[in-house]
Amino acid sequence: MTSQKPIAVGTNDSAQSQAAVLWAARRAHRAGLPLVVLHVVDDRWVAEPYPWFGTLQQAGEELLKTAVGRLEGAVPITPATELLTGSVGGSLAKYSKKTSMMVIGSGSGHFGGSLADRALQVATAAKVPVAVVGTQDLEGRSGVVVGVDGSPESTQAVAFAAAEADREGDELTVVYAVSVPDPIVDAGLTPATLADLIVDEDRVVLSEAVAGLKEDYPDLTVHQRLETDRGPVDALVGTAAGARLLVVGSRGRGAFKRLLLGSTAHGVLKHLPCPTIITRTQAAKNAI
Structure with a gap:
């Protein structure tokens, strides 16, 4: 501390x-x-x-x-x-x-x-x-869920969530929701090939988000979840429905810099599935 x-x-x-x-x-x-x-x-x-x-x-x-x-x-x-x-x-x-x-x-x-x-x-x-x-019944809940998108804010959110899960003996689930192109998209590739390439790239983002956690927390069980059928808010709310805690960065990769709270954090708070912590980059050294 x-x-x-x-x-x-x-x-x-x-x-x-x-x-x-x-x-x-x-x-x-x-x-x-x-x-x-x-x-x-x-x-x-x-x-x-x-x-x-x-x-x-x-x-x-x-x-x-x-x-x-x-x-x-x-x-x-x-x-x-x-x-x-x-x-x-x-x-x-x-x-x-x-x-x-x-x-x-x-x-x-x-x-x-x-x-x-x-x-x-x-x-x-x-x-x-x-x-x-919120007023959800927390009895029997377990696990910490965190959302990532490759932004500095989500990197800090993962660090915060991992420390939280390890301290409390919980498993950690890292969620990354992505949008796969609609079949009508024409990028010079077949839709299936393009979608596969995007998913492969996003798997790299997800892997990078958890890189180093095993070294820092050798006893921590980490699950990686790539969501292609649901948007970030639905994916996080759904995944955290039975969790003890959800962690989200204050602003994601797509947020305008003038916005202090990103759309994903905003959406999650409007559909709160469990106690949810919004982290901030300037607070990185004060995580508790």
């Missing part, structure tokens, strides 16, 4: 955020890291000196006490709490600079689309890996 920065988890007392707090507490305990439970009072629409703003803050403090109280007897950890003000996504993303990982619930459909308003905002702007946790 190279960093003693805490794991932080945001809560609003929804079922998803309750699951996120428990997941974060268990991870912090296993990693020997401090845990901070956060709640954000959205004060952007409040103008002082409205007297009920203090009521909102008091309610937030009570919510944090309740969230921490639920951990008693479940996880042997004593978390700190902190009440933030401002926009929820922006405040949590800003706070992430103080942490080694930010954890957030996947959101719900209430009050207008929540995932885009919360988890996606944090995953887009945070400076550290972001774990998004």
Whole structure:
């Protein structure tokens, strides 16, 4: 462990955020890291000196006490709490600079689309890996799944996922989804030949993604999965349906540089199959 920065988890007392707090507490305990439970009072629409703003803050403090109280007897950890003000996504993303990982619930459909308003905002702007946790039953699940596409972000995602799987005694499945040309494509080759060439090239990309893992983790079982019938989001969501964890890079090979969150990461979070960690290249040395 190279960093003693805490794991932080945001809560609003929804079922998803309750699951996120428990997941974060268990991870912090296993990693020997401090845990901070956060709640954000959205004060952007409040103008002082409205007297009920203090009521909102008091309610937030009570919510944090309740969230921490639920951990008693479940996880042997004593978390700190902190009440933030401002926009929820922006405040949590800003706070992430103080942490080694930010954890957030996947959101719900209430009050207008929540995932885009919360988890996606944090995953887009945070400076550290972001774990998004839903309410799926994790009992009996095993294995870590990671998506690759040859980008630097996916290379880091594989490194993060391999360390995670090895530490927890899980198997690692590395997934690469590619598009094989439609038969109407004419490249001077027969469609079958062209498709075979592309698949062969992509097998090389997949092999390169796992190169060196055996040396670093000799006891780790690694499965390589090349998907030609499904797009990246469907392939990852389907493969991770029974997994303990899914890991995805924040931005893939095809993403515009101005986009902080790639379409694959965005799509996976919208169809969350299991706890999912979005990694970042700038956080490579802080992986936990």
